[in-house]
Every structure is written in C-alpha cells, then in structure tokens.
Amino acid sequence: MPRLSLSSRLALLFAACTAVVSLFAGVLFSRASEAHFVELDQQLLEGKLIGLRRALHDTQSRESEIRLADELSRQADLSLRITGSDGRRWYDSSANLPDLLAQQPGLSTVNDDGTDYRVLNAPLFEDKPDSPQLTLLLDITHHQHFLQRMQHLIWLTVGLSALATALLGAWAARSGLRPLRRMSAIASGVSVHSLNARLPEASMPPELAEMAHSFNAMLGRLDDSFQRLSAFSADIAHELRTPLSNLLTHTQVTLTRPRPLEDYREALHSNLEELQWMAQLVNDMLYLAKADHGLLMPTREPLDLGQEVDVLLEFFAPLAEDARVILSREGTASIEGDRNMLRRALSNLLDNALRFTPAEGEVRVRISQQPKVLGLVVENTGEGIAAELLPRLFDRFYRADPARQEGSSEHVGLGLAITQSIIRAHGGQIRCESGDGWTRFLIELPKRV
Amino acid sequence: MKLLIVEDQPKTGHYLRQGLSEAGFNTELVADGSSGQQLALSGDYALLILDVMLPGRDGWQILQAVRSAGLDTPVLFLTARDAVEDRVHGLELGADDYLVKPFAFSELLARVRSLLRRGSTPPQETSLQLADLRLDLIRRRVERGGQRIDLTAKEFALLEMLLRRQGEVLPKSLIASQVWDMNFDSDTNVIEVAIRRLRLKIDDDFPNKLIHTVRGMGYVLEERPA
Numbered sequence: 231m232p233r234l235s236l237s238s239r240l241a242l243l244f245a246a247c248t249a250v251v252s253l254f255a256g257v258l259f260s261r262a263s264e265a266h267f268v269e270l271d272q273q274l275l276e277g278k279l280i281g282l283r284r285a286l287h288d289t290q291s292r293e294s295e296i297r298l299a300d301e302l303s304r305q306a307d308l309s310l311r312i313t314g315s316d317g318r319r320w321y322d323s324s325a326n327l328p329d330l331l332a333q334q335p336g337l338s339t340v341n342d343d344g345t346d347y348r349v350l351n352a353p354l355f356e357d358k359p360d361s362p363q364l365t366l367l368l369d370i371t372h373h374q375h376f377l378q379r380m381q382h383l384i385w386l387t388v389g390l391s392a393l394a395t396a397l398l399g400a401w402a403a404r405s406g407l408r409p410l411r412r413m414s415a416i417a418s419g420v421s422v423h424s425l426n427a428r429l430p431e432a433s434m435p436p437e438l439a440e441m442a443h444s445f446n447a448m449l450g451r452l453d454d455s456f457q458r459l460s461a462f463s464a465d466i467a468h469e470l471r472t473p474l475s476n477l478l479t480h481t482q483v484t485l486t487r488p489r490p491l492e493d494y495r496e497a498l499h500s501n502l503e504e505l506q507w508m509a510q511l512v513n514d515m516l517y518l519a520k521a522d523h524g525l526l527m528p529t530r531e532p533l534d535l536g537q538e539v540d541v542l543l544e545f546f547a548p549l550a551e552d553a554r555v556i557l558s559r560e561g562t563a564s565i566e567g568d569r570n571m572l573r574r575a576l577s578n579l580l581d582n583a584l585r586f587t588p589a590e591g592e593v594r595v596r597i598s599q600q601p602k603v604l605g606l607v608v609e610n611t612g613e614g615i616a617a618e619l620l621p622r623l624f625d626r627f628y629r630a631d632p633a634r635q636e637g638s639s640e641h642v643g644l645g646l647a648i649t650q651s652i653i654r655a656h657g658g659q660i661r662c663e664s665g666d667g668w669t670r671f672l673i674e675l676p677k678r679v
Numbered sequence: 680m681k682l683l684i685v686e687d688q689p690k691t692g693h694y695l696r697q698g699l700s701e702a703g704f705n706t707e708l709v710a711d712g713s714s715g716q717q718l719a720l721s722g723d724y725a726l727l728i729l730d731v732m733l734p735g736r737d738g739w740q741i742l743q744a745v746r747s748a749g750l751d752t753p754v755l756f757l758t759a760r761d762a763v764e765d766r767v768h769g770l771e772l773g774a775d776d777y778l779v780k781p782f783a784f785s786e787l788l789a790r791v792r793s794l795l796r797r798g799s800t801p802p803q804e805t806s807l808q809l810a811d812l813r814l815d816l817i818r819r820r821v822e823r824g825g826q827r828i829d830l831t832a833k834e835f836a837l838l839e840m841l842l843r844r845q846g847e848v849l850p851k852s853l854i855a856s857q858v859w860d861m862n863f864d865s866d867t868n869v870i871e872v873a874i875r876r877l878r879l880k881i882d883d884d885f886p887n888k889l890i891h892t893v894r895g896m897g898y899v900l901e902e903r904p905a
Contacts, residue, residue: 502895509781513864545859548873574863581867
C-alpha cells in the first residue's frame, strides 16, 4: 500500500472533521425545524378543535352544519372526520380522506397515497366517556417537501464543505510544510562538495528548529571528519613526496657516472634511511586505518598499570638520563587491557614528553583510582603548548613545531594519533592541558574494556 | 641447512633468496603454491618461509598440509595484511612466526636465525666471551681486558644478547623486543641511546671496538680487523 503524503493525510483529516461537524449541525437543524413544524401544527389543530367543538355543540341543528362548513372553509388544508362512539364513520369533510386512522387521542403523522397529514384525535365532548370522536387532519405535504429539500441541502453542504476543506487543507498543509520541503531540498543537495550547506535555523518554525539544529550539527560533524580525512590524504601524499623525491634524485645522480665503491654504498645507505622512514609511515597509517575501521581489538588481560609504567620508565631511562630529565611514577591501579597496545600508547606519550622537556626537567606519570574509571596523567615540565594548538595535537601528521620538515624529520608524526586510537579502542579518552609550567596528557580508562 | 621460500612476487623472492644465501643459508625459491607444497612435504627443509597469498595453494593450505603430514618444520609467514584474524588463524594452524610487509630484511634474518635456533637446546654456558670481553653469567659480572665494568641490569641483558648472537646484525626492533619486551614499531631512539651508553662503558677505553653500527639495519657485536 503506497503511503499517503503528509499533506494528503492532513487534507483528508480536515475534510473528515468538517464533514462530521457539518453533518452534526445539519441533523440538529433538521430535527429542530421538524419539531418546530410539529409544534406549529399542534397549536393550529388545537385552536381549530375549540372552534369545531363550539360549532358542533348541538349536532342535531341545521345551524351547526352551516357553522361547521364555515369553520372548515377558513382553513383549506384542514379536513374533519367525525366518528361515532360505536366506531361508525359519521362524517368526512372531504371525499378522499384515508380510511384507517389511529384512534388513540393526541397528535400523530400519517402518510396516505403521497399526502402527509398531521392528525389530531379528540373526543367531541370532553366530559362524556362515550362521546363521538373528532379527527382533525391537516395536510402538511408542503411542509414535508420543504423539510426534504432542506435535508438535501444539508447533504450537499456537508459534501461541498468537506471537499472545500480538503482542498483548502491540502493547500494549507503544503504551505505549512514548506520548511520541511526546504529542509529536504537542502538535505538532498548535500554531497562531499557542499558539506558546508546549513539550514536557516532562525527562520524555521519552533517545531522544526530543533531538528534543523540537529541536522546542522550532523552536517558540521561530517564536514569536520571529511576535512580531516581529505587533509589526511593530502598529508600522506605530501609526506611521501619528499622521501620519494630524495630517492629518485639521489639514485639518478648516483647512476649518471661511474663512482668509487664508497659512493654507491653511501647512496644505498641514504636510500635505506628514506625507505625505512617510509615503511614506518606506511605501517603507522595501516595501524590507524585499522583503528578507523574498528579492527583494533584489544585483548583483555589483567594488568598492573603501575608495573607496566615502571617497565616503560626503565625502557626510557637511558634517554632520560642522557637528557638529564627525572622520570617518576605515582600511584598504581589494576586494569583489563591489551599489554602491547597500552605500552605502545604510553611509550608514544613518554617519548613525546621527553622530547619536549628541557634539561633538568621532570616527566611524571600519575595513576589515580576514580569511582568508575582510572586516571592516568603523563606530564612534563617545560614550555607549554598554546591553547589554540591543543585540540590539534592528536591530528595526524600534526607537529607542534612550526618549523616542521616533512619527510626529513626523524619522527613520522602519527604517534599521538596512534595513542588516541589505542585509548579509544579501550573505551577511554585522552586530552591535553598545558599551563603553569607543565604539559599534561590526561587519560581516562574504564576499568574493564 | 636448507630453507624453502614460497613467494610469487619475483623481485621479493629474488632478493629474499639472495639475502639469505649470502647470510650463509642454502635457499630454494618457488613461485607457486602447488610446487611449494610438494617441496615442503618432502621434509628436506629446516625452515619454510611462506607468503600467504599465492597462486595454486595459499600459505595457509601449505601449512595445513605440512602439519597434517606430521612435519614440525618451523614456518615463518610473510603477509601483506596485518589483520588480527590472519595472525590468529596462522598461529592456530601452527605457524611459528609472521612478518608483515613492509619488513626490513635484517628483521627477517634475525627471526630466521631465532627459529632455526629454537629446536636445538643451547649449551649451558657459564660465561660468554668475545676477544678480551668476558661476561660471567653466574656472578653477573663483565670484564674487559681484566678490567671490571659496572653495567645496569638492562645493559647487562643487552650485552648478553649481543654476545649470544655475535656476528649477527640485530635490528633495533628485535633488541627492544628481546631486552625490554617492547613488541611494537616505534620511532623512538631509545635503543640508539642505550647502545651509545653501553659503548661508552665497553668500547670507549679500548682501541679495538666490538659494538658496530650497521647503518640502517642495526647493531652487531664482532671483532673487526683494525
């Protein structure tokens, strides 16, 4: 079954409401007018009854016959029947009155041969039990015709007003839903080239403003991720270009003329360095790609985090002693996680910290137990990082050093991005703070993966 | 001691054979899985180096055939995909080690030597020696030319590794893994610094140097003619 559009749904609902309301009003009106006619007829017939009783007071006199005729002639659509107490028909004022009439006293409506009568039965003498019966018949055919016409009119009105509201409703719904269509038009126009399109939130009706806001926020996130991704691809090409061009140039220059053996060896060594750098880059990128695809699946082994940190501090001890930097650890905690992955994450942080700590400085690792998570802080003394650079630290290839030299740099520049991926794969998060002479990387890890 | 390489990339195969032959191994190379499996099942080889993606039969299938034939020849896998499932799959099937491309030849050589050594129980030495350098494993002392040298625990472990594998070029990643149990790629220069500090104690005061840097490949401990 094809689903109805919102506009059609609304239009149909409007039409149905109008039909119900006008039908109800019509029925009420038609009932009221019918009751009104009955009341008018009753008044008229009761008035006539008095006149007729007076005229027939003396049934035997000739005079009463004249008075009766006179009384009846004043109302052309009124007829009279007089029935004896034995049920015999004494008198009919006109020839074609219906044969069978109800005998019970009071007002009733009778249809005979296409003619409608309002009938009033009453005894001629109210105080005598065996009094002859008077039956007054009022021809109300034209009333009934009027009522019927009115009913037709009501049906017509119901139909027409339903149709009219359906059409008006469709129009109203369409114009009411215009912001939605504008939204869908913008949404359908979104592609990687137009991720900067936004819905005008201010001009949206309040019901849609929230949705427009969410939609814009979604576009914003997509835009951001896409920018990062395209920057990443551009960066890869950029980072690879320098070592590749070194390799090409060096190899070609070496081959242009015969050289002493030592020169060839030197050329190969130089090439080897470039190649190793590129291999490291490719391996790191594959690692990040795996993380991006959710394929970085940490094992869960119970670890003593304090012990792990000590092993790492021992690993970095030669580097720290060389740089005359003090390494220390505070606190411990147990955690479930992947030993090698966590070591890699922390080793990147420590390596990073040691590189930016001046001589006689300090690198500290602090572990703290919190109710649900455990906190791990790697902090180092030294010149801080400008606040506006902090969010970009974890970007791929980002180097805080403005004089970065892609390719020739000793470090590939993916270390912090890898650390972040590992922490996220463990369900944790990492951020960086800098101030009062310390730069801190703060990690929160759930106690279980 | 014969090694079998099954690798369908002509260049990779050629260089692997050249490198391993020059390192002193008798090496055979085939480029397709079916003949690779045939040769492997002959049982004439001390080690199999298998690429995973091969025409004919893939590396996994060869490994399965070898193991179900009751052979326990060590198998080293070369793979272009570093998927966890691949690793788990390989280890479940009975692979002994794996290397993910791109890898350094020095790394491969070191692993090959480790695998070949695995079977034979090392003699229970009480001391290791090269030239006038002597490492006493029981008293945990190091002497050179009769002079006592003080080393930290890790320096001792590093020197022990270099002495045990003297003459072999040891890549930095292998040293990090064996001495510090750091089993991941890292571009940190900790190993360089550690070697430099060890040299300071072992070599600096002596005319014939024992620790040598093989540029771009690693470090080797050997006596070289002056």
